[in-house]
Amino acid sequence: xxxxxxxxxxxxxxxxxxxxxxxxxxxxxxxxxxxxxxxxxxxxxxxxxxxxxxxxxxxxxxxxxxxxxxxxxxxxxxxxxxxxxxxxxxxxxxxxxxxxxxxxxxxxxxxxxxxxxxxxxxxxxxxxxxxxxxxxxxxxxxxxxxxxxxxxxxxxxxxxxxxxxxxxxxxxxxxxxxxxxxxxxxxxxxxxxxxxxxxxxxxxxxxxxxxxxxxxxxxxxxxxxxxxxxxxxxxxxxxxxxxxxxxxx
Amino acid sequence: xxxxxxxxxxxxxxxxxxxxxxxxxxxxxxxxxxxxxxxxxxxxxxxxxxxxxxxxxxxxxxxxxxxxxxxxxxxxxxxxxxxxxxxxxxxxxxxxxxxxxxxxxxxxxxxxxxxxxxxxxxxxxxxxxxxxxxxxxxxxxxxxxxxxxxxxxxxxxxxxxxxxxxxxxxxxxxxxxxxxxxxxxxxxxxxxxxxxxxxxxxxxxxxxxxxxxxxxxxxxxxxxxxxxxxxxxxxxxxxxxxxxxxxxxxxxxxxxxxxxxxxxxxxxxxxxxxxxxx
Numbered sequence: 001x002x003x004x005x006x007x008x009x010x011x012x013x014x015x016x017x018x019x020x021x022x023x024x025x026x027x028x029x030x031x032x033x034x035x036x037x038x039x040x041x042x043x044x045x046x047x048x049x050x051x052x053x054x055x056x057x058x059x060x061x062x063x064x065x066x067x068x069x070x071x072x073x074x075x076x077x078x079x080x081x082x083x084x085x086x087x088x089x090x091x092x093x094x095x096x097x098x099x100x101x102x103x104x105x106x107x108x109x110x111x112x113x114x115x116x117x118x119x120x121x122x123x124x125x126x127x128x129x130x131x132x133x134x135x136x137x138x139x140x141x142x143x144x145x146x147x148x149x150x151x152x153x154x155x156x157x158x159x160x161x162x163x164x165x166x167x168x169x170x171x172x173x174x175x176x177x178x179x180x181x182x183x184x185x186x187x188x189x190x191x192x193x194x195x196x197x198x199x200x201x202x203x204x205x206x207x208x209x210x211x212x213x214x215x216x217x218x219x220x221x222x223x224x225x226x227x228x229x230x231x232x233x234x235x236x237x238x239x240x241x242x243x244x245x246x247x248x249x
Numbered sequence: 250x251x252x253x254x255x256x257x258x259x260x261x262x263x264x265x266x267x268x269x270x271x272x273x274x275x276x277x278x279x280x281x282x283x284x285x286x287x288x289x290x291x292x293x294x295x296x297x298x299x300x301x302x303x304x305x306x307x308x309x310x311x312x313x314x315x316x317x318x319x320x321x322x323x324x325x326x327x328x329x330x331x332x333x334x335x336x337x338x339x340x341x342x343x344x345x346x347x348x349x350x351x352x353x354x355x356x357x358x359x360x361x362x363x364x365x366x367x368x369x370x371x372x373x374x375x376x377x378x379x380x381x382x383x384x385x386x387x388x389x390x391x392x393x394x395x396x397x398x399x400x401x402x403x404x405x406x407x408x409x410x411x412x413x414x415x416x417x418x419x420x421x422x423x424x425x426x427x428x429x430x431x432x433x434x435x436x437x438x439x440x441x442x443x444x445x446x447x448x449x450x451x452x453x454x455x456x457x458x459x460x461x462x463x464x465x466x467x468x469x470x471x472x473x474x475x476x477x478x479x480x481x482x483x484x485x486x487x488x489x490x491x492x493x494x495x496x497x498x499x500x501x502x503x504x505x506x507x508x509x510x511x512x513x514x515x516x517x518x519x520x521x522x523x524x525x526x527x
Contacts (some may be wrong), residue, residue: 016319020272034466050409051407052405052408072408073408073411073412073413073414076408076410077408081411084406087405088398088405088406088409089403090398090402090403090406090407091402091403092398092401092402092466093395093398093399093402095478097395097398098393101392101395101396101398101399101410101412102410102412104411105392105393109393111390111392112391112396113387113388113389113391113392113393114391115387115390116390116391116392116395120392123392129508160410163411163516165411187519207255212471222459230365236406246317
């Protein structure tokens with residue numbers, strides 16, 4: 001089954017065509033990467049998928065439903081969660097609060113106005129699981145923004161996962177991280193993927209992308225110029241010319 | 250209790266409610282300078298219901314609160330397009346609009362004001378203020394409040410983690426307006442006479458000032474702020490004509506030394522021993 005499908009998606013900002021006729025698919029349980037030079041339109045693509053921008057042409061389908069015109073919050077509630085290129089944590093919240101805030105509401109408005117401690121055992125259990133999964137137990141009551149960069153990244157991912165998504169969008173998840181932290185995250189993504197989560201990521205770190213993704217799409221000036229397994233993409237002359245450069249070959 | 254102190258405590262209770270109405274809206278990152286308008290709506294509507302229709306005060310206050318909430322939601326929608334100082338000015342405009350309307354609304358006395366209400370007891374005022382305060386304290390531990398804080402901290406991120414930021418912001422306006430209306434209804438039945446000038450710009454500023462002074466990140470801050478705003482000018486009476494100037498200086502000093510207001514989360518945690526448990 002295809003979790004996410006883009007059919008001929010285009011996005012125009014005034015005189016600039018940021019995306020042109022982009023079609024891609026994320027099959028269930030796969031890790032798919034989008035690579036491309038700076039300004040290729042990768043983040044615009046994420047913003048179109050999440051409803052932050054409206055596609056000028058084409059459709060975005062989430063598990064078969066056309067979500068192209070849906071507002072962001074509805075798209076996110078329907079099974080997509082994302083992290084940001086520049087970490088966006090809530091300034092006043094502890095790690096624990098981050099793990100509660102994005103969870104789907106259950107039991108209607110009444111339940112959401114009562115203290116979490118009284119009603120939402122399920123939500124607390126889910127937050128507790130995320131805390132353990134990401135190894136964040138010792139930071140539970142710390143204001144998340146005060147933590148080291150790598151930990152903040154984990155908090156952001158943990159927050160995204162508590163929303164119980166079908167598909168996780170990761171915008172440059174290892175940007176600014178050292179090799180050890182990147183390895184740590186790669187292992188984490190593999191574990192998430194083994195649990196059945198589909199992942200779509202944008203990343204500049206080529207060794208990271210090549211070793212993590214099952215399938216890659218290459219974007220250049222808003223146009224898809226190649227796709228395939230990491231091995232295929234690595235040897236595609238068009239891609240090499242546009243992005244990887246002959247040295248990478 | 251002497252009449253003098255009873256009067257002061259009634260004023261504190263009414264200002265506390267007004268400050269809470271600002272606090273609720275501020276929790277979503279929106280500054281309203283028009284809550285005196287909602288207070289005026291509550292005061293006039295509740296008074297009309299008790300005087301002309303002989304309703305019991307409780308029922309009149311509830312209806313006034315619901316009506317103001319509805320107007321708050323209606324005002325909240327266009328306000329969604331505005332942020333920061335622009336939103337503050339727009340809400341200020343709304344407050345002045347309500348005052349001008351009341352001034353020309355002859356059915357309720359116009360500039361001559363409206364009277365005939367029965368005096369409400371100090372206990373009733375504090376029962377309402379205490380009840381709404383407890384509601385807010387409980388709400389501060391809820392999912393909904395977390396969502397309000399998320400909108401306050403980063404609206405775009407809040408939207409992209411699946412929160413309906415529009416509903417959250419408009420809902421906060423509605424709830425804040427309802428609380429301001431209760432404050433107005435109690436004001437009207439405490440002073441048993443109201444006129445449009447009671448609900449002008451200065452009143453809205455008092456509400457905001459109480460929250461900023463007492464601490465805008467915790468509910469009890471509104472109580473501390475309201476208490477100080479009412480009591481300080483009284484305590485400074487020994488300074489005769491200079492008391493308001495001295496009051497101003499004190500305000501500036503407090504805000505210079507504690508930008509976050511007198512009460513903040515760490516201080517509240519220490520006072521309630523929550524910090525020790527965490």
